[in-house]
Amino acid sequence: MRSGQLAAILKELADMMELKGENPFKVNAYRRAARAVENSRVPIDALERPEELPGVGKGTAAVIREIMETGQSKQLDEIRNLLPAGLPELMRLPGLGPKSIHVLYRELGVTGIEELRQAVEAGRVRHLPGFGEKKERNLAEGIRKWNKRPVRTLLIHALPVAETLEKRLRQIPQVERVEPAGSLRRRKETVKDLDFVVATEHPAVVAERITAMPEVTQVLNHGETKVSVMVEMGLAIQVDVRLVQPEQFVSALHHFTGSKEHNVRIRQRAKELGWKVSEYGIFDPEKEEVFTFREEREMFDKLGLPFVVPELREDRGEVDIPTLPELLGIEDYRGDLHMHTRWSDGSATVEEMAIAAQKRGYAYIAITDHSQSLKVASGLTADDLKRQREEIDQVNDRLDGMTVLAGVEMDILPDGSLDYPDEVLQELDLVIASIHSGFRQDEETLTSRMIAAMENPYVHIIAHPTGRLINRRDPYGLDLDRVFEAAKRTGTVLELNANPHRLDLNDWYLKRGKEEYGLRFSINTDAHTPEMLSHIGVGIATARRGWLEAEDVINTYSIDRLKDWLAQKRGG
DNA sequence: GCCGTTTTCGGCCCGACTGTTTTCAGTCG
CATH class of the missing domain: 3.30.210.10 (DNA polymerase, thumb domain)
Structure with a gap:
């Protein structure tokens, strides 16, 4: 049993109890317990006394023990028998909470989205206590959009829009202070909307100016203290501006x-x-x-x-501990260890990538083109690697104060073998291994495949370990706890891939890997063009969200220390 | 259900907004 699974069961229990009409504080107690399990520094199967977790007492501890032992909860089974399975998902409808859902179920026998649609269309909902015509219309609208999953905007796309808007707000004479807030300010990997806080003595004037901006396509809400608009600035996104007195800012x-x-x-x-x-x-x-x-x-x-x-600021312990980590900053970062060139599917030469990196102030980079099996990306043969090494040597001769390491991003093949024999790997300065095929294998196969690669002493780093693409592809079905354990045992470093679509490992896994397993990580952009080296910004932001300090990240090492580590991994 | 240097009972985060009501419940962030 993994902490994620246990937390999911506790959350479902809370949802179902809420629908059943349980005491809201009891419901909240289960939600708190789920959070405590997720954020526990002790691996959940090593947790002897669950009541030591904050917010977990005798009652919840017994439920946790039961779930750990049997994989299920009697209490949950009982509520599941009592309430239709289709009810919890109705909470996704805006304006519909547990109380209203219960009324719909009790009065109209609604057990899911389809029945709700029929009831709304028949005009039966408006007569229910607490409902009315307006609420029925809003529900109809929610049902109409039911299958259109709201896609959250990638942080990297939201940042420049926020910057433009911030400048624009600053130009309004009555505005005294402006800051972006919300998940953008917390640097979450995706954001739903953009929030701004504005200090002004003249909220009405400022609100007027905002709604009059040419990019505004729709005014959603226009009150004294809050303006919500839809803007079209390369992307369509909702912008909420809160207007407060300067002293409240x-x-x-x-x-x-x-x-x-x-x-x-x-x-x-x-x-x-x-x-x-x-x-x-x-x-x-x-x-x-x-x-x-x-x-x-x-x-x-x-x-x-x-x-x-x-x-x-995610309630992952930051309010409860006396001293917080000194988080990694962009100034600590000395070199990018994962990038591609024209040798495989990149757009630039080795030298162009090196010069771009030098302009960023880096002390080193590693060139890591794809390996031979990845035909779609023109993967390199062993012979190509030798010739590429010659080119890298020449670039190193020409560069001052900058080291280019000869590396590779090698495929872990579907049968678990590696794309080059050890004789080829030992000639390289740095070896990254990653999975680009056979995503849909079962958990056991995928996990063993990755662990086998980590056990090879020539493999230094596993790139984008879960393979997820935000909004596009779910993570591989890996057992990450076993992967973490193997990383610890073999001294292999896991990557935080700074590509804005990946950001994988994510913040939560980074914190867990560090705290529970004492792992170190490597943050790399996987750049295919010189410009993409700038993605390191969102990578560092994600690492900070994962509580990482400079010492947890090998890209902060000096070139000498990095070379020592590379040799050490190989038993040197 | 959890919790306690004011407590073992009586609290549990706070305020805005919406739509329903005619003083407020439910939902949301």
């Missing part, structure tokens, strides 16, 4: 940066001190006094907490 920025879960922890913390936190400030009910702040740092200070950077 910092509290509002913190509030709208989130995450929701982080905010909840912050408010609990304030409550322990007898205060109340909202988007308007920290309120002391005893003295009837409101504290406001000039910088976020002051706000955390007031609560007796170390400053938490936006990337960590």
Whole structure:
């Protein structure tokens, strides 16, 4: 049993209990337990006493034990027998929560989306208590969009739009301060919309200016403190702007940066001190006094907490521990170890890539073109690799203060063997192995295949370990705990691929790999053009979200230390 | 269901908005 599976069962239990109409605090207790399991530093199967997890008491601990032992929960089975399986997914409809779903089920016998559609079309919903014509129309709209999964925008696409909008907002004379907030500020891999917090004494004027921007295609909401619009700026995205008084700016920025879960922890913390936190400030009910702040740092200070950077605000322990890690920064990064050239499917020469890297201030790079089996990408034969090595040597002779390593991104073949024999690998400075075929094999086959590659002493790094493509392809069905364990045992480093579509390993796995297994990682762009080296920005952001420090990432090593490590992996 | 240097009972984060109501429940972030 993996922590992800256990957490999923606890979440389902919470959802079902909520639909059943259980005490909301009890429901929340199960949600908290699910979070605690996800964020536990101890591997879940090594957890002897679940009640040691925060928010887990006797009751939930017993449920956890039962699930660990039997793989299921009697309580959950009972509710499943009581309530139709189609109900939980109805929560995805905007405006529909557990209470309304229960009414629909009880009064109309609605058990799923199809029956709801029929009830709405027959006009039967509007007569229910708490419902009306407007609500029925909104439901009809939600049902119409049911199958159009809202695709979240990639961070890398959202960033330039946010930057343009930020500049635009700054140009409005009545605007005193502007910051982007929300998941963009937390640098999540995808964002749903763009949030801005604006300080102004004249909210109505600013709101007017925003709705009048030429890129605005639709005004969704236009109130005194909030404007929501759809904009078309290369991509169509919703923009929410919150307008607050200047003295409220910092509290509002913190509030709208989130995450929701982080905010909840912050408010609990304030409550322990007898205060109340909202988007308007920290309120002391005893003295009837409101504290406001000039910088976020002051706000955390007031609560007796170390400053938490936006990337960590996910309630993964950042509010509960006395000292936070000194996160990796772009200035710590010394070289990119995964990129392609014209030798396979890249667009530039070795020298062009090297010069681009040097302009970024790097001390080294590794050229890692594809291996022979990957025909679609013009993979290199052993002979090609020899000739490429000659070219790399020449480039190294011409460059000053920059080392180009000769590497390869070698396919792990569907049968688990590697694409070159050891004699070829030992000639290379650095070997990355990765899976590009046979994605749909079963978990056991895929996992063994990857572990076999890690056991080869010549393999230094596993690239994009789960193979997911955000919004496009799910991760391979790997047992990542076994992969982590093998990485630890063999000293193999797992990659955080900084391609904005991959960002794989993701933040959550990075934190787990570091804390539970003591792993180190490599962050690389997998660039196929010189411009793509700039993707390292979102890679570093993801690493920060994964709580990584410079020491956890081999790309922060000096060239000498890196060479030592490369040799050491081979038993040198 | 969980939790406790004010507590073993009575709380559990906070406020805005919507649509339903005529003072508020439900939903959302």
